[in-house]
Amino acid sequence: MSALYLTLVLPLFGTLLLSLIGHWRSAGAINLAICTATFVTSLLLAIDVFNQGPLLSPDKMFYVDAFNVYLILLNAFVGMTTAVFSGPYMAHELEIGRVDDQRMRLYYSMYQGFLLTMLVALSTNNLGLLWVAVEGATLATVLLVSLYRTPESIEAGWKYFMICGVGIAQALFGTVLIYFAAERVLPGSEESLLWSVLHQHATELEPAVLTLAFVFLLVGYGTKIGLVPLHNWLPDAHSEGPTPMSAILSGLLLNVALYAVVRFKMLIDPALGSNLAGNMMMGFGLLSFVVASLLLHRQRDVKRMFSYSSIEHMGLMTFAFGIGGPLATFGALLHMIVHSLTKSAIFITVGHAAHVAGTQSIDKIRGLIRTQPAVGWCFLLGTVAIAGFPPFGVFTSEFLLFTATIKSWPWLVIPLLCSLGIAFAGLFRHVQPMVFGEPPAGQVAVKANMWPVILHLLLVLWLGIAIPGVLASWIDQATTMVVGKGLL
Template identity: 40%
Template sequence: MTASLVTAPIVVPLLSAAGYAVFGWNRRTAWLGAVAAAGLLVGAALLAAGTRGGAVLAALGLLRADALSAYMLIVIGVVALPAMLAGPAYLAAEAAAGHVSPAAARRYGMLTQMFLAAMALAVLAANLGLVWVAVEATTIVTAFLVGHRHTREATEAAWKYVVICSVGIGLALLGVVLVYFAALHAGLSEAQGLDLAMLTERATGLDPGVTRLAVLLLVLGFGTKAGLAPMHAWLPDAHSQAPAPVSALMSGVLLSVAFYAILRVKVIADQALGPDFARVLLVVAALGSLAVAAALLLAQRDYKRLLAYSSIEHMGLLALGAAVGDALALAAVLLHVLGHGLAKSVLFLGAGHIQHAVGSSRISALGGLLARAPLLGGTFGLGLLALLGLPPFSLFASELGIARAGFPSGLGWAVVVAFTLMLVIVAAVGRHARLMLLGPAPAVAAEPGIRVPRAVAGSLVAALAVCVLLGVTTAPLDGLLRSAAAIATGAAP
């Protein structure tokens, strides 16, 4: 029973992928992805209940679920459900425009489900090597999704994504090898050399010099996939060219899955080297990412790239919270992961509908969105407010938590610098938002309104409602958040 519970979040999307492979994409199979995402979310909730009180569930010797894994699975499921609900409408619009063939639709269905399975494997892997394999698998799968439309821009973005992320993943692989080397010399067996639990337990015996180099490579490698500076260059191109539901998944949850890997590495690093080494790396990455995002958002002219650059900002905030490293900061980091995923799913799915209707992703083509499409404009505007961390959305509470934890930890100066950069970002995004939502409509605007399917509209409203609820109270997740934060600090096994 335990094995089934742990493996279900991986197996369910794979079964859905097999369904698309056998039956293709049609009216009967179009909702398989949404059913699989709902199944993954239910499995995550069951795992959260099963890991209550610090319990750990294992399966097959390679999978391990604790409160942190269960929380990340909930994030994957919560972001995947609206993205999969939007899939049929997205493909219908692409087919009507002549951009998608039946074979391409089948491939889209298979790849999105394999993407979900790979992310679930990454957070359930008990072995650092398997985490690396799962993160690399997401690169391979999403490369085909980024280039889904086969335009010159999409193909270029896919290649850029593959090249930069492959460099990062190569660095992470070298870090994994060095960790294994240090573990063997610390007396761990070959079977235990990459086991996350054993590495944490025996971290004090790891060679400091080798471990320091390994942690640097792992943070750089997984940080590339998380979109942290200086290895962030792939992110705006890939997110702007991928199908809207895929962009929602990549920005809303894939970046956070890669950051989850960094959190697991940080626990080992803190035990082996003390907290200062990882703290310095993460503070540099955090402030660098926020500075890059602030500079690039000021002159941005494309609303999908604007959302992508915003992801760099939020990954920087996660790095800052992880650098602080206490229970409050890490609980805020985990809450931020969920709030960011909800906001980005709303914004990228909305951006997809806007682009299909307007025919452009230029900010200048989007004037008067609130008047032309009140529902879509309203949800898009509220999503931007959530993304900027304004109350009552959960990102306000999580950013406040990171700031509160930062000053007593001695990183008050970094918090001040970070929030100063965020004021620049708020001003830049606010200016763009005013033009998109309230500015004059372009003279070529063909339609007074933009139709949004009921399933998509309902999921956008629901995601915003959950984001508001978590900003008011985290009661539904309090126990899970505390347990997950304790694991991320290294205070719990």
């Protein structure tokens, strides 16, 4: 239990501390130290949960089970490795004058604040607090998107704020409706918004209200997942914000929003006794997957391109959770991990590549392998991994997902496979000249620490070749919780 509290208190402490000293030269190192400590405590938490099963805090405010503990661990891990990258990166931005001391304080403080809201959202047992935390994540990151104060970044920030604010308001209405339904079953109880209580009484809840609630919840949290047609904010926010933010937005925030939707689906499925919620998710997911893979081709900004790739993958996961069944759910849970790891690695590499070329424009980044082999190769391998090539983990999870689709909805494999091919072509068409092309004269290597990227890619490779037994049994437990039946 104390591990959980520490995991939450550390980033809170970091938010306050770095809001005061974020402009120090050592702020990057302090940020990294706090993130590392958070990772260690979350590891202890994970071991606790692994040994003792689900943890419910005494005041019933927090609930950690196999489903969210691995996401907490993933969050803390990606937060830590991105912090390794963010220190030198932001120091460079400070040097070239894109940010000043005050904005550095804002940046570091909100970096921790964002991690805090993510961890609260994942570990809370209260569905209302889940909403508060996800909205808090928007608020924490919105000023970071406009950190550079260019007209483009301000536009991106405003769009992000309005679209996500409006979207997430729908989710609050859905939460109110869930509370309304719960009040019928547990009148006057202060506990009727607790997930652990609601899950026990799920079958007694009124189906008509829950159906309506889920529509609002899916639209609301779906905006944050980046589901088409609510995805407009995502490429803008990712391309205009500082690159470490893009890495954690893509790797973590989208996962947390999807987590919220799946939690609600777990309540709604038993109440409805049908796969209505799943069908809605499948529709949105498939649409996102197809549209994003087409839009990949039209991009001119490298970060925008990879944010479309994020939409594509989030769509695929939403689709897979929608199918339901142990195989698809197992695949989707695994895909959450490998996508987070790969995508944050790619964004970190893109950050270095943009420093090498001095621009984010795809047309102007050329010849990375010649100028700086480490960056070039990581870029290429990361793209290979995200496109779903064996032996990387993305291949494994996508293989599982497609197998599940063939079993239950064979015809849907056709659009899925086509989109996968289109997305692959879109990625490589842009990435190949960036990596292999002729470097412009005078392009020199920059100081780059590629260890976080290499570590992420190695982990993804490991997951592709052999999933460690501990992790497999965790994901299996989570699968059992989500769909009632394990895979292994």
